[in-house]
Amino acid sequence: MAETLLSGKGLKKYYDVSAKNLFAKKKSDVVKAVDGIDINIPKGKTIALVGESGCGKSTLGRLLIHLIEPTEGEALFEGKDIYHLKGRDEKAFRKDASIIFQDPYASLNPRMKVKDLIGEPLLTHGMKDSKERYAKVAELMSISGLKTEYANRYPHQFSGGQRQRIGIARALALNPKLIVCDEAVSALDVSIQAQILNLLKSLQRAYDLTYLFISHDLSVVRYISDVVYVMYLGKIVEYGDPKTLYASPKHPYTRFLLDAVPIPDPSQKNRTKMIVEGDIPSAINPPSGCRFRTRCPQAVEKCAAEEPKLVGDTVSACACHFPLV
Amino acid sequence: MSDAILEIKNLKTYFKTRKGLNPAVDGISFNIEAGKITALVGESGSGKSMTAMSILGLVPQPAGKIMPESEIWFEDQDLTKLSERTLAKIRGNEISMIFQEPMTSLNPVYTIGKQLMEPLRIHQKMSKADARALALKYLEMVRVPDPERRMSSYPHQLSGGLRQRVMIAMAMVCKPKVIIADEPTTALDVTIQAQILKLLKDVQEQLNTAILFITHDLGVVAELCDDVCVMYAGQIVEKATVEMLFENPSHPYTAGLLKSLPRVDDDVDMLYSIEGMVPNLINIPEGCRFASRCPKAMEKCREKEPPKVMIETGHEVHCWLYE
Ligand SMILES: Nc1ncnc2c1ncn2[C@@H]1O[C@H](COP(=O)(O)OP(=O)(O)OP(=O)(O)O)[C@@H](O)[C@H]1O
Ligand SMILES: Nc1ncnc2c1ncn2[C@@H]1O[C@H](COP(=O)(O)OP(=O)(O)OP(=O)(O)O)[C@@H](O)[C@H]1O
Ligand code: SF4
Ligand SMILES: [Mg+2]
Ligand SMILES: [Mg+2]
Numbered sequence: 057m058a059e060t061l062l063s064g065k066g067l068k069k070y071y072d073v074s075a076k077n078l079f080a081k082k083k084s085d086v087v088k089a090v091d092g093i094d095i096n097i098p099k100g101k102t103i104a105l106v107g108e109s110g111c112g113k114s115t116l117g118r119l120l121i122h123l124i125e126p127t128e129g130e131a132l133f134e135g136k137d138i139y140h141l142k143g144r145d146e147k148a149f150r151k152d153a154s155i156i157f158q159d160p161y162a163s164l165n166p167r168m169k170v171k172d173l174i175g176e177p178l179l180t181h182g183m184k185d186s187k188e189r190y191a192k193v194a195e196l197m198s199i200s201g202l203k204t205e206y207a208n209r210y211p212h213q214f215s216g217g218q219r220q221r222i223g224i225a226r227a228l229a230l231n232p233k234l235i236v237c238d239e240a241v242s243a244l245d246v247s248i249q250a251q252i253l254n255l256l257k258s259l260q261r262a263y264d265l266t267y268l269f270i271s272h273d274l275s276v277v278r279y280i281s282d283v284v285y286v287m288y289l290g291k292i293v294e295y296g297d298p299k300t301l302y303a304s305p306k307h308p309y310t311r312f313l314l315d316a317v318p319i320p321d322p323s324q325k326n327r328t329k330m331i332v333e334g335d336i337p338s339a340i341n342p343p344s345g346c347r348f349r350t351r352c353p354q355a356v357e358k359c360a361a362e363e364p365k366l367v368g369d370t371v372s373a374c375a376c377h378f379p380l381v
Numbered sequence: 382m383s384d385a386i387l388e389i390k391n392l393k394t395y396f397k398t399r400k401g402l403n404p405a406v407d408g409i410s411f412n413i414e415a416g417k418i419t420a421l422v423g424e425s426g427s428g429k430s431m432t433a434m435s436i437l438g439l440v441p442q443p444a445g446k447i448m449p450e451s452e453i454w455f456e457d458q459d460l461t462k463l464s465e466r467t468l469a470k471i472r473g474n475e476i477s478m479i480f481q482e483p484m485t486s487l488n489p490v491y492t493i494g495k496q497l498m499e500p501l502r503i504h505q506k507m508s509k510a511d512a513r514a515l516a517l518k519y520l521e522m523v524r525v526p527d528p529e530r531r532m533s534s535y536p537h538q539l540s541g542g543l544r545q546r547v548m549i550a551m552a553m554v555c556k557p558k559v560i561i562a563d564e565p566t567t568a569l570d571v572t573i574q575a576q577i578l579k580l581l582k583d584v585q586e587q588l589n590t591a592i593l594f595i596t597h598d599l600g601v602v603a604e605l606c607d608d609v610c611v612m613y614a615g616q617i618v619e620k621a622t623v624e625m626l627f628e629n630p631s632h633p634y635t636a637g638l639l640k641s642l643p644r645v646d647d648d649v650d651m652l653y654s655i656e657g658m659v660p661n662l663i664n665i666p667e668g669c670r671f672a673s674r675c676p677k678a679m680e681k682c683r684e685k686e687p688p689k690v691m692i693e694t695g696h697e698v699h700c701w702l703y704e
Contacts, residue, residue: 108570215658216425245424245597250641250654257651272570275600279643279652299648316575317645318600322623324646325604331579332572335540 058098060132061266062120062153062234067093067129069115073340087339089115091290092129096370097234102260102267104277104298106313107287108336113270116287117236120268121153133234151181151230156223158239163223164211170197170222171207177229192229200225201255217248224255228263236268241276253280274317278302286310289339289347296372306374309348346376354378385412386591387436387455387476387559393448394428394435401663405431405445407615413559418585418592420602420623423612426659429595432612433561436460436593437478438468455559474504477552481564483544486551487536493520493547494532500555519550522587523580542573546580553584560585563595578605599642603627611635614659614670621696631698633675669701677702 069090089112097103097120105113118124120131122138131138133149141149154177157163164173174193175183183189194204200221211219220240227235237256241249257280259265271277277284278298285295286307294307305311315329334351337343346364349355358377366375394406406428413419421429434440435447438460453460455476460468472478480486488496497516501507507515513532520528523546536544545565552560562581566574582605585592594606602609602623609626611619611634619632630636640653657674669675672682682701690703 108572217658246599246638247424247641247655248658250643250652251656253643254652254654273643274571275643275645278645279649302645312572314645316571318574318578318598318604319644319646320599320603320627320639320642321646322603322627329575331575333576335542335573336570 058100060096061099062097062131062133062138064093064095064116064120064131065129067095067116067119067131068127069112069119069124070127085340088290088342089339090119091342093290093292094366095120095285095292097266097268098282099233099266100260100264101282102269102280104269104271104281104284105287106271106274106277106284108272108313110336110339111287112290112339113272113287114238117155117238117268117270121155121234121236122149123155147181152232153234153236154227154230154232155236155238156220156227156240158242161211161216161219164219166211169208169210170202170214173211173222174225174229177226181230193225196225196228199228199259201251215248217244217251220244220248220252221255224252224259228259231263232265234266234268236270238270239272240269242271242273249276256280274302274314286313289336289342291347291375292366293348293376294372294374295368300372304380306372306379307348307376308352308354308380310374311380312351384414384416386415387413387453387593389413389432389436390452390454392432392435392451392453394431394440394445394451395448396441396445398444398663403662404615404665405662406435409610409612409615409617411610411617411620413591413593414608415558415591416585416589417607418582418594418605420606420609421593421595421612422597422599422602422609424597424659427612428615429597429612430563433478433563433593433595436561437472437476438463438465439472470504473500474555475557476559476561477555477557479545479548479552479560479562479565481567483541483548484536486548487544489536492533492535493539497532497547497551497554500551504555516550516554519554520547522553522584523547523550525550541569542576545569545573545577549577549581549584553588553590556588557590559591559593561593561595564597565594566601567596567598574601581605599639611638614665615662616670616699618671618699619697625693625696629693629696631692631696631703632671632700633677633702634671637676 067090071087071089073087074085107113119126138149171190171193174196175189178189178192197204202221241252269280281298284298284301286293288309294310302314305314312330312332332351337350343350345360345362349359364375364377366373368374390410392406392409396403396405423429436453440447447461451461494516498512501512501515517528520531525531525546566577606623609623610617613634619635630639637655655674660673668683668685669687672678687699687701688704689697689699691697692703
């Protein structure tokens with residue numbers, strides 16, 4: 057087992073979304089975006105977070121690099137609690153952890169040249185000498201597969217895939233140990249997606265990077281990750297290595313999620329698959345007991361009365377009263 | 382081929398831009414048959430939506446133009462030559478559409494019931510009671526829970542999945558001969574996508590409608606469709622039945638695309654990847670549009686437009702390799 061780089065314990069993030077209207081009936085509405093999650097991220101590996109829209113993936117990702125404050129819980133990076141870092145330690149953590157977003161365009165300042173966009177984190181962390189900085193930028197550009205002669209161009213002069221390469225170059229600028237990739241390839245076309253996924257994989261090998269890879273695409277996740285965490289309404293319902301998890305999911309939700317993925321092979325189109333009924337319930341008043349019970353075909357009274365605990369070991373675990381065999 | 386309900390012949394839809402002429406759809410031909418689902422698959426900007434818009438007579442004006450040599454045959458009429466008034470009667474009645482974002486075609490100020498009943502009242506001159514009964518029947522058919530209550534709901538009160546079901550009901554209610562569905566499940570979660578695809582297939586089989594299904598997801602093509610046209614940079618590069626295409630992908634672009642897909646049912650160490658990117662269509666050079674990225678490109682590929690070769694019955698490839 058690789059050593060742990062980052063671990064979260066009892067992490068919670070609640071958002072108060074009650075109507076702030078004076079005359080409205082007093083009612084407190086709280087979105088429990090992340091509701092008590094333990095997660096372990098080993099060094100040099102890729103941990104994936106999967107689940108449907110709104111289940112809390114981005115919120116958990118942001119908590120884990122302290123872009124937002126937790127409502128409760130702690131997270132240890134190389135043994136130190138990231139929510140109580142000060143001075144030099146805090147600055148070091150900002151260098152060690154970075155993030156790549158889904159929409160590279162929205163996250164890049166349109167009025168800055170590419171060399172300054174990529175150089176920005178270097179500048180904020182004290183690399184004042186522009187010659188030294190641009191030399192580093194050129195290196196980052198070529199690592200990320202961008203022609204260095206494009207250094208003076210603006211973001212709108214690049215295609216979606218190239219912009220994502222700019223995002224990657226920026227994220228790599230401070231030699232991070234951990235990169236959160238939040239739907240980093242979701243907006244890209246298949247042929248470009250393959251280029252970026254391969255780039256991420258080879259960068260990981262070259263620089264011993266650790267990734268937290270957030271995605272709703274289970275095919276991409278199988279390709280890139282070492283451990284997959286499946287989320288549903290703010291909770292982890294199952295985790296395991298992709299090969300085993302995909303071959304024999306234990307949680308009914310994982311099974312539904314996998315069965316729903318279309319397979320590009322017509323000879324498999326009549327395979328038996330389970331299609332889950334209904335929509336995801338609101339995160340404001342999630343169902344009692346097991347949150348999946350309202351859509352689960354095998355739910356019984358116990359599922360409504362008692363919340364299933366995540367049972368397993370460090371390699372895999374599942375939170376269901378009646379796990380699949 | 383006699384079953385073709387819609388025949389697209391040499392369709393060219395060009396856009397005038399400040400930088401020059403953009404041949405967004407450039408000489409494509411294909412048929413849509415009754416009772417079948419035909420996929421139009423390709424990457425962003427390849428011209429899928431503009432093909433749909435051309436069929437429906439909704440090409441953005443004045444920038445876009447269907448070129449005079451284009452033909453779109455539907456029931457002995459060339460749609461490209463019809464007046465907007467005649468087209469408007471066909472649209473939403475005999476040819477209807479489902480879009481990616483249902484809110485673009487649902488009217489936020491009217492109830493679901495009113496929107497379902499209106500085309501029946503207008504196009505088919507039905508009484509209010511009859512239209513209401515039929516609207517309810519279709520909401521049941523697309524398995525909207527509690528349809529009575531939903532008739533008086535407004536679009537924003539429904540989830541994304543429910544809205545897409547309502548859209549399907551709306552597209553079906555006039556019993557169109559053709560439905561054009563432009564990425565109807567792209568914005569949905571996979572579990573909801575699976576529900577909607579199954580529904581679409583069930584309803585299509587019941588009504589024997591022809592569907593043109595636009596998508597960029599080859600998984601969805603394999604799962605749902607019968608025939609497929611692969612588009613690249615405004616042209617169809619390969620056309621086949623779904624079985625033939627996946628069994629024997631013959632255009633280097635199709636073959637590369639299939640190899641570069643990560644698989645949910647298999648492990649790979651490194652993905653195959655097609656180098657480079659889609660060329661800019663303005664002032665596109667002569668020859669094959671894929672040549673700059675093609676691992677098999679030959680000299681003539683860069684010089685002359687490749688021929689359309691029938692490599693087996695019902696399997697056409699737009700490539701010099703098979704000449
Ligand atoms: N700042 C906020 N204020 C209120 N609610 C929020 C806020 N941020 C997130 N939420 C809510 O928290 C829940 C989890 O959101 P989150 O963005 O983490 O989901 P996600 O899994 O990343 O979804 P997606 O796949 O759509 O990106 C959602 O119900 C969302 O509406
Ligand atoms: N109003 C317009 N003016 C000029 N060009 C346009 C206009 N609308 C579309 N185009 C061009 O037509 C081409 C094809 O666009 P189209 O929307 O058909 O692509 P698509 O295959 O549907 O892509 P996507 O998968 O992103 O929906 C693009 O090059 C686009 O820039
Ligand atoms: S605990 Fe019950 S409701 Fe939850 S997934 Fe398991 S069987 Fe279904
Ligand atoms: Mg998110
Ligand atoms: Mg489109």
